[in-house]
Amino acid sequence: xxxxxxxxxxxxxxxxxxxGRGRELTLLAASVxxxxxxxxxxxxSSLSFWLPTITLALSIFCWVLVAPxxxxxxxxxxxxxxxxxxxxxxxxLSQFLGSKIFSATPRLWIVVLALAVxxxxxxxxxxxxxxxxxxxxALWGIVLxxxxxxxxxxxxxxxxxxxxxxxxxxxxSWLGFSYVAFRLLHTLRDRQTERLPALTLAEYLNYVIFxxxxxxxxxxRAERFVLELRNPVALAEQxxxxxxxxxxxxxxxxxxxADALALVSFNDALAEQVRSPVWIxxxxxxxxxxxxxDFSGYTDIAIGLARIxxxxxxxxxxxxxxxxxLTQFWNSWHMTLTHWFRAYFFNPITRSLRTKQLPxxxxxxxxxxxxxxxxxxxxxxxxxxxxxxxxxxxxxxxxNRWSEWIQSRMETPPPPHRQLVLNVIxxxxxFNFVSLGWLxxxxxxxxxxxxxxxxxxxxxx
Amino acid sequence: xxxxPLRVLVKALILYVVANILFAIYNPPIGRISVYNWLVPGRLxxxxxxxxxxxxxxxxxxxxxxxAAFASHVIADGxxxxxxxxxxxxxxxxxxxxxxNSTETLSAKLNDLELTACDGRRMRxxxxxxxxxxxxxxLLVLEHARVYEPDMVLWLFTMRGLTGSDKDIVDxxxxxxxxxxxxxxxxxxxxxxxxxxxxxxxxxxxxxxxxKKIKTDITLQMYGFLWAATGIDHHLQTWLPWKxxxxxxxxxxxxxxxxxxxxxxDDFMLxxxxxxxxxxxDTKIVAVNEPIYISSGSNSEVRYNKLYPxxxxxxxxxxxxxxxxxxxYPYLDMWNVxxxxxxxxxxxxLYPAGEQLLAESLAPEVLKFSCP
Numbered sequence: 164x165x166x167x168x169x170x171x172x173x174x175x176x177x178x179x180x181x182x183g184r185g186r187e188l189t190l191l192a193a194s195v196x197x198x199x200x201x202x203x204x205x206x207x208s209s210l211s212f213w214l215p216t217i218t219l220a221l222s223i224f225c226w227v228l229v230a231p232x233x234x235x236x237x238x239x240x241x242x243x244x245x246x247x248x249x250x251x252x253x254x255x256l257s258q259f260l261g262s263k264i265f266s267a268t269p270r271l272w273i274v275v276l277a278l279a280v281x282x283x284x285x286x287x288x289x290x291x292x293x294x295x296x297x298x299x300x301a302l303w304g305i306v307l308x309x310x311x312x313x314x315x316x317x318x319x320x321x322x323x324x325x326x327x328x329x330x331x332x333x334x335x336s337w338l339g340f341s342y343v344a345f346r347l348l349h350t351l352r353d354r355q356t357e358r359l360p361a362l363t364l365a366e367y368l369n370y371v372i373f374x375x376x377x378x379x380x381x382x383x384r385a386e387r388f389v390l391e392l393r394n395p396v397a398l399a400e401q402x403x404x405x406x407x408x409x410x411x412x413x414x415x416x417x418x419x420x421a422d423a424l425a426l427v428s429f430n431d432a433l434a435e436q437v438r439s440p441v442w443i444x445x446x447x448x449x450x451x452x453x454x455x456x457d458f459s460g461y462t463d464i465a466i467g468l469a470r471i472x473x474x475x476x477x478x479x480x481x482x483x484x485x486x487x488x489l490t491q492f493w494n495s496w497h498m499t500l501t502h503w504f505r506a507y508f509f510n511p512i513t514r515s516l517r518t519k520q521l522p523x524x525x526x527x528x529x530x531x532x533x534x535x536x537x538x539x540x541x542x543x544x545x546x547x548x549x550x551x552x553x554x555x556x557x558x559x560x561x562x563n564r565w566s567e568w569i570q571s572r573m574e575t576p577p578p579p580h581r582q583l584v585l586n587v588i589x590x591x592x593x594f595n596f597v598s599l600g601w602l603x604x605x606x607x608x609x610x611x612x613x614x615x616x617x618x619x620x621x622x623x624x
Numbered sequence: 625x626x627x628x629p630l631r632v633l634v635k636a637l638i639l640y641v642v643a644n645i646l647f648a649i650y651n652p653p654i655g656r657i658s659v660y661n662w663l664v665p666g667r668l669x670x671x672x673x674x675x676x677x678x679x680x681x682x683x684x685x686x687x688x689x690x691x692a693a694f695a696s697h698v699i700a701d702g703x704x705x706x707x708x709x710x711x712x713x714x715x716x717x718x719x720x721x722x723x724x725n726s727t728e729t730l731s732a733k734l735n736d737l738e739l740t741a742c743d744g745r746r747m748r749x750x751x752x753x754x755x756x757x758x759x760x761x762x763l764l765v766l767e768h769a770r771v772y773e774p775d776m777v778l779w780l781f782t783m784r785g786l787t788g789s790d791k792d793i794v795d796x797x798x799x800x801x802x803x804x805x806x807x808x809x810x811x812x813x814x815x816x817x818x819x820x821x822x823x824x825x826x827x828x829x830x831x832x833x834x835x836k837k838i839k840t841d842i843t844l845q846m847y848g849f850l851w852a853a854t855g856i857d858h859h860l861q862t863w864l865p866w867k868x869x870x871x872x873x874x875x876x877x878x879x880x881x882x883x884x885x886x887x888x889x890d891d892f893m894l895x896x897x898x899x900x901x902x903x904x905x906d907t908k909i910v911a912v913n914e915p916i917y918i919s920s921g922s923n924s925e926v927r928y929n930k931l932y933p934x935x936x937x938x939x940x941x942x943x944x945x946x947x948x949x950x951x952x953y954p955y956l957d958m959w960n961v962x963x964x965x966x967x968x969x970x971x972x973x974l975y976p977a978g979e980q981l982l983a984e985s986l987a988p989e990v991l992k993f994s995c996p
Contacts, residue, residue: 442853
């Protein structure tokens with residue numbers, strides 16, 4: 164996203180935030196518009212139109228599954244359908260203005276036909292009785308789609324089979340899908356366990372494709388989001404200042420600090436070229452800081468924009484590099500993602516292992532390692548992300564055991580000055596542990612990461 | 625404390641406008657703020673990289689901000705040592721070393737020879753070359769280089785530079801450099817090479833107006849860390865073996881026949897050479913006719929290479945020998961000292977081995993010129 168794009172989003176947030184009656188639908192129209200507008204151009208150009216359309220279709224399909232009959236009534240749904248169809252058609256009709264606002268705009272009749280087929284199918288599905296198997300099928304369907312998209316082997320084989328790649332390769336980027344998938348899975352699972360509140364189509368879609376957080380999170384929870392949506396907070400003067408401050412801090416973090424650090428961030432080429440371990444450490448730290456400022460900058464922008472819209476998004480970062488141990492780091496880094504995994508993966512796994520009467524350390528080891536590996540694979544199904552997950556899983560386990568051991572030997576808490584020193588040492592170790600982990604994250608192969616790891620400690624590789 | 629957001633916004637806007645106005649009025653030399661020669665070593669040659677290779681060469685072109693270019697160069701690293709005989713090399717991409725690492729350019733090879741000047745000082749050579757054949761550009765470099773107290777200037781150029789083949793470089797001139805160029809032109813009564821350029825408007829001197837330059841300067845500073853970490857300042861490409869076939873043509877630029885020699889001669893920017901000697905005062909300027917690729921393939925009887933037809937180049941050499949002697953300007957003609965296989969992608973670009981040969985050919989002459 165460029166500064167210009169962010170500026171347009173801010174302007175839209177300001178306008179939509181001022182709408183009183185029909186706010187939900189206006190927000191929905193804006194979000195639908197922006198998922199098309201923000202979608203990057205693809206090698207197969209029409210995908211720039213169809214990928215956001217599939218995002219919408221998937222979301223509507225999931226809503227049909229999770230929404231109870233009373234909110235699915237046509238009388239409550241038609242305004243949202245009208246807004247969605249109208250916005251999609253407006254996006255497509257922009258081709259007749261001769262403008263290039265959108266990367267691709269297919270022929271109108273194809274779009275009309277596709278929408279007709281989709282809504283016919285949705286209507287048919289809506290009439291079907293809700294069986295548990297449908298929820299499971301939808302859950303696994305999204306997981307499988309996610310696995311397919313995140314596995315370079317599957318995706319590249321598929322793309323190369325339908326498209327002759329140029330030397331630049333086939334560019335494929337489905338903006339926001341990683342986050343949309345998490346939101347959909349969350350609603351499907353919570354519907355299964357009957358914890359999901361009844362959401363109208365407009366509410367559900369506003370939650371899934373809410374434009375400030377569409378591309379890079381945070382991943383809110385539907386029940387919390389919808390409360391804010393239904394009861395928007397009127398912005399007091401102080402709120403404006405907070406929203407603006409957050410937004411501008413985010414801009415500065417992302418477009419000044421992170422983009423400058425990106426120039427000197429560690430990568431495959433530098434792994435071969437850098438001449439001394441001291442410089443590798445330097446560039447690795449630059450990478451650590453860059454990834455933090457980039458991601459937390461986007462989060463600040465999203466939180467600031469949402470605040471202007473009268474919605475408080477959850478925090479995603481809480482000074483993670485100032486935390487004295489790895490557990491606290493993960494409680495303050497990409498917090499909404501870790502909360503999601505805690506709720507839908509770590510806790511169920513732990514509960515399941517407990518029923519098997521296994522030793523506690525083994526339960527902790529298995530749960531932490533598998534959770535971190537899955538979090539790693541969420542970024543992409545490659546060996547590099549797998550080992551990144553292993554690195555953090557092992558780190559969390561070792562830190563957990565160490566804390567347990569040390570606490571069992573301490574009769575009283577250390578005095579404040581000693582605690583401060585321990586915290587500083589902990590911070591240093593945690594930051595370095597996390598930074599070393601990025602080697603697996605950023606380098607293209609685990610072997611190269613291992614070589615660099617050895618170089619960092621003076622080994623001649 | 626209660627804060628009124630509108631007042632905050634208005635105050636911020638006012639501060640921003642004031643900052644822009646002050647920036648435009650005081651025109652701070654931001655290019656001189658540099659991490660080079662302080663946090664990281666100075667570069668061995670000016671920052672330059674083709675736009676498409678910026679991320680691979682960890683470098684960016686900042687010629688439009690000579691302050692920044694010099695601040696990043698090792699020549700700006702502290703005072704000149706008392707025992708140093710300082711020689712600066714100016715010229716085009718051949719001198720900059722387009723086909724060489726920074727430690728393999730002509731100036732680096734001359735440094736490797738560890739020469740001692742007549743007065744006993746150790747000679748140290750600085751690469752102040754910059755791609756583009758246009759000797760007026762070299763004059764601007766010389767003007768900036770004076771503060772670094774050179775004892776000698778080695779000015780390597782070829783006929784292209786003398787006729788301003790790449791004079792389009794002025795289109796990239798911005799801000800201060802345009803003002804510098806116009807000032808130098810006026811001071812030395814030169815032809816107007818920047819007639820189509822206008823000095824900056826007030827708006828262009830504000831932070832907003834200078835945003836591109838500021839971004840480029842920041843990028844240059846960030847790349848300084850990669851320069852220190854890797855020693856890489858240029859993305860070296862590999863070239864296919866030279867195709868030794870030439871067109872059957874005797875054209876040089878828009879001159880089609882030897883009868884047009886008088887007009888071609890008029891294109892020679894001799895006023896720039898005169899200006900350089902005036903500008904540098906007692907500092908000796910040794911002009912060198914750069915080595916060129918001499919073809920032996922088809923049509924080599926009419927052309928030396930794709931740049932030069934024989935008639936034009938021969939006349940140029942003959943003329944320059946005469947003109948330099950007449951003006952008592954030191955001049956070396958090195959046009960044929962490098963064998964064909966040492967040229968890379970262009971008739972004046974040398975591989976490192978070619979730079980070595982040229983350094984060895986130049987060294988005895990440079991030593992002679994170092995004597996009073």
